[in-house]
Amino acid sequence: MDPEEFRRAGYAVVDWITDYWATLGQRPVTTQDPPGTVVAALPDAPPPEGEPVAAVLADLDRLVLPHLTHWQHPSFFGYFPANTSGPSVLGDLVSAGLGVQGMLWSTSPAATELETVLLDWLADLLGLPERFRSTGTGGGVIQDSASSATLVATLAALHRASRGRWRSTGLDRRYRAYTSTEGHSSIEKAARIAGLGSDGVRTVEVNPRTRALDPAALRAAIRADLAAGEVPAIVVATIGTTSTTAVDPLPEIGAICAEYGVWLHVDAAYAGSAAICPELRWTHAGLEYADSYCFDPHKWLLTGFDCDAFWVADAGELVEALTVLPEYLRNTASETGAVIDYRDWQVPLGRRFRALKLWFVLRWYGAEGLRAHVRSGVALAGGFADRVRADDRFEVVAPHPFALVCFRLVAGDEASAELLARVNGTGRVLLTHTRVAGRYTLRLAVGSPQTRPEHVDEAWHLLARTATEVLADLPAPA
Amino acid sequence: MDPEEFRRAGYAVVDWITDYWATLGQRPVTTQDPPGTVVAALPDAPPPEGEPVAAVLADLDRLVLPHLTHWQHPSFFGYFPANTSGPSVLGDLVSAGLGVQGMLWSTSPAATELETVLLDWLADLLGLPERFRSTGTGGGVIQDSASSATLVATLAALHRASRGRWRSTGLDRRYRAYTSTEGHSSIEKAARIAGLGSDGVRTVEVNPRTRALDPAALRAAIRADLAAGEVPAIVVATIGTTSTTAVDPLPEIGAICAEYGVWLHVDAAYAGSAAICPELRWTHAGLEYADSYCFDPHKWLLTGFDCDAFWVADAGELVEALTVLPEYLRNTASETGAVIDYRDWQVPLGRRFRALKLWFVLRWYGAEGLRAHVRSGVALAGGFADRVRADDRFEVVAPHPFALVCFRLVAGDEASAELLARVNGTGRVLLTHTRVAGRYTLRLAVGSPQTRPEHVDEAWHLLARTATEVLADLPAPA
Incomplete structure (x- = not known):
């Protein structure tokens, strides 16, 4: 494809994306297809001879778009958001066009240096402790995801806990990782990858109301392991747990880690973005104890996946x-x-120039533009929670300091699960679920830059109306 | 950024990339800047208010482009290539624009199903054994890199070698990984991440001429470990080693792995692409023994980083x-x-829709177009090797079955290192180096779709001319 062919096809793809975004709100959020639908529609083999880009775009419309879950849809309220934005897409396009590989400084100096500077910018925006800046012994880097950040933190922690033997001799004793029962599944996955096994993870009890880690239980777990001759290697504290966005108490956890010489990693994958707003930065109290910290600009900071920002002291x-x-x-x-x-x-050797998408986002929106985006999500979620509270068939089941609201039907698990299935079945919204203290709970997470008050209103009305139907269909209590 | 703003800015970025590609050959391949040049030129903080895309593009020209190593440059001959192409960039652009996250089938069915089908297409193109197809118990997936492929293969191998205990109890014995002394550094890194330590990797001797793993030495290493009560978990064989593109003898290695029940992973990161040409598929003899296999379309198959294709049986x-x-x-x-x-x-939870760039590439070029690209690289490298052989100041130091030529000055390491430094210092080419049997060796890898015969000719003339200067400047032998 010569440059002029690229220019023409590039315009066509830009037009295609523009049209996609302009009409996204009119699509169903999800597909209801059975598995195998796309496989069955695709040919068995690649074409022997080349085809024009227009043919691929036509197949995108025909074979791909109808069979996606549209994560950028204004009525996508599932999981945590995985936002993107125009400037992020353009920064990523520049990265793809340059095609440089920044594994070493020398293999593209600007790719490394821009990333270093941007991670310092982000550290400023989030008010991170000085120790994470590249100007001292610390520094930041872009990982693909918080899962990988947790993994590399675990590896560095094992290296430290083994007094440097881990690197050559491997795991020579029983090392332990700690997180709350609400910690993300990637913590167990990292421990398993690192050879600790899932048994190597101690899941510490939470405060039943706040769902935040109980420091006394953490201390007890560490002491029990030490008494048994095991080596506490890492504590992963969470700012904004996946189920309910609970915030673990860093000052107390940090003091315990300092006392026992255990690596403290702080996983703020979702909620870290909130710290760009001073009024939401209370979550970072105690962060000066942390050895490492990460958050995902690809969740709530308008930067497309993959972009996890990870710092070490x-x-x-x-x-x-x-x-x-x-x-x-x-x-x-x-x-x-x-x-x-x-x-x-x-973990990998090679690296894309991911700093570019972050650079485009930070410059297009500016710090104030990003704060406005976060505040809009918090306000929309707060309004939604007010509506849930005002309807006595529902209950809000956990604090909602950010833009996720956890709620359920008072009638119980079966009714709540049925409610979720029916609203998602309409294709007009997507919500997901969790369990809180064992009880089935719906989650509504606001985050798309396209989500406006009317989308949240519509979601609420759909939920309320469907609840009426679900409750009417329920068998009467025995 | 609303859709129309995106359209306008998108055209501007497409124009910017088009111009970059059209003028790339006129730029120096690398920068000669001292470290810190870009850091010093960037502001200390992000802008408080947003800025237009044009301002960022201007800064790209001013602050980024002059300080890159241009991996897509027609005279980039370093490392292995990390090619991209217009259709790959466009497929990646669609992926960024859709912004879907395919961690689960249900979070975007088409993203998963297209990937499954494309990996089957690739398996066909490469003539991989039936056991890797998704129609049976096997299947393929896109990883970010061969490093990650080796890591997940290692983890699955440990799970198998422990008879399923690894998952919960972690490493309960000394497990061992095997590769040749020429195996990639990511094999040691994977073993270290998995908790085996670098001591857990047995590096097996190679045939001095071919640089391929010596099966007798592998068998001896496995037997010695078994005798010591250790557990052989995985053998990583390489098709196309990084230093010299040596091809390990899979039939013999596979038979040993089968005999001792050891997982065989085949790392064809670079040279796997060659197997799309039937005349280069001899490297795959014995692949029916493999438990897993990977190659990087992002190296030599015109698909931008990151795109490693990984299969398991x-x-x-x-x-x-x-x-x-x-x-x-x-x-x-x-x-x-x-x-x-x-x-x-x-390893990570989240996933981009990377199948799209592969789909665009396979459809734009077609199977024959991709074969033509590979054959062009092999022919250009062969022509270069002929020139090296014809000049008795130089020697070719290893077989070159693909598109990498390893060579040196007969005068020795110091002269060869000086030659590399001087030619790279011109900014007109980039070559890198390795050591073969301890001796300093230059590597010239052809792979960019922009590389034409005149670029390889120019590289040769620059090398030959500079060699004259280097040899003249050398102190006379004592």
Whole structure:
């Protein structure tokens, strides 16, 4: 494809995306297709000869669009949002067009240096402790996801807990990771990948009302493991748990980690974005204890997946844990020690130039524009929670400091699950569910830049109307 | 950014990329800047208010472009190529614009199903064994990189070697991984991440001439470990090693793995692409023994980073090793068992719709177009090797079955290193180096779709001319 062919096809794809966004609200949020629908519609083999881009775009309309879950839809309220925005898409397009690979500083200096600066910008915006800035021993890096951030934090923690033996001899004792019963599944996955097994994760009880980790229970778990000859390696505290956005008490957790010399990783994947607003930054109290911290601009900060921002207080420790230096990667710049080679901060060797999408987003919206986006989500969620509370068939089941509201029908699990299935079945909204203290709970998360008050209103009216039907259909209590 | 603003800015970015590609060959391939150049030129903080896209594009020209290593440059011959192409960029643009997240089948069915079908298409194109197709117990998935593919293969292998205990109890014995001394650094990194430590990797001797793994040495290493009570878990064989593109003998290695019940992972990161050409598919003999296999369309198949294609013969085993199922990810489709949830095939939870860029590439070029690209690289590299051989100051130091040529000055390491530094210092080419049997060796890898015969000719003339200068400047032998 020569440059002029690219220009023409590029315009066509830009037009296609523009039309998609302009009409997105009119589509069903999800498909109701049975599995195999797309497989059955695709040919068995690639074409022997090339085809024009227009043919692929036509197939996108015919074979792909009707069979997606539209995460950018204004009525997508599921999981946590995975927002994107025009400037993010354009930054990513520049990255794809440049096609540079920033595994080493020397393999594209600007890719590394822009990333370093942007992570410092973000640290400022979020009010992170000084120790995470690249100007000292710390620094930030873009990971693909909070899962990978938790994994590399776990590895650095094992390296530290083993006093540097882990790197060469592997796991020589029983190491333990700690998180609350509400911690994300990626914490267990990281522990399993690191060879601790799921048994290596101690899930610590939470306060039944706030769903936040109970520091006394954490201390007890660490002491019990120490008494049994096991080695506490890492505590993962959560700011904004996945089920209910609970906020673990960092000051108390941090003090315990300091006392026992345990690595503290703070997973703020979803709620970290809120800290760009000073009035929502209370969640970061105690963060000065943390050895590492991450949040996902790809969740709530208008930057397309994948963009997790991860910081460590001691970059040297992380690099020591992860670096492997074969001859074919040796270069003069690395040997001076004056540059960052981000390959040593992550699992894969290669890296895309992901800083570009973040740069486009930060510059297009500016700090105030991003704050307005977060505040809009919090306000819309707050209004939704008020409506739920005002209807006595429903209850709000947990605090909602951010833009997620957890609620259920007072009538119980079966009614709540049926309500969710029916509203999602309309294709007009997507909500997802969790269990809170064992009880089936619906989650409504606001986050799309396209979501306006009328979309949240419509979701509420659909829920309220459908609740009437569900409750009427329920068998009478025995 | 509303849809019409996106359209206008999108055209501008497409124009910017078009101009970049049209003028790329006139730029220096690399920058000669000292570290910190870009950091010093960037502001200390993000803008408080938003800025137009034009301002960011101007800064791209001013602050980013002059400080990159241009991986798509026609005279980029370093490392292995990390090619991209117009259709790949466009497919990635569609992916960014849709912004869907395919962690589960249900979170975007078409994203999962298109990926499954495309990996079957690729399996056909490469002539992979039937056991890797999704129609049986196997299947393929896109990973970010071969590093991650090796890691998940290692994890599944540990799960198998522990008879299923690894998942819950972690590493309970000393497990071992095997590769040749020429295996990629990501094999040690994966072993370290998995808790085996770098000591857990046995690096097996190679045939001194071919640089391919010596099967007798592998057998001896496995037997010695078994005798010591250790558990051989995985062998990683390489098709196309990073230093010299050596091809390990799969039939012999596979038979040993079968005999001892060890997982065989085949890392064809670079050279796998060559198998789309029947005359280059000899490398795949013995692949029926493999439990897993990967190659990188993002290296030599015109698909932008990140796109590693990874297959397993038994997907159930991989999923069992990696799955964690919290309530908030439960859904009806997954519970039927009739769908693939690719989150369980990889380290991160979230996933971009990377199948789109592969789809655009396979359809734009067609199978024959891709074969022509590979054959062009092989022919250009062959022509270069002929020139090296014809100049008795140089020697070709290893077989070059693909598009990488390894060579050096007969005068020795110092002269060869100086030659590399001087040619790279011109900014007109980029080559990298390795050591072969301890001796400093230059690598010239052809792969960019923009590379034409004149670029390889120019590289040769620059090398030959600079060699004259280097040899003249060398101190006379004592």
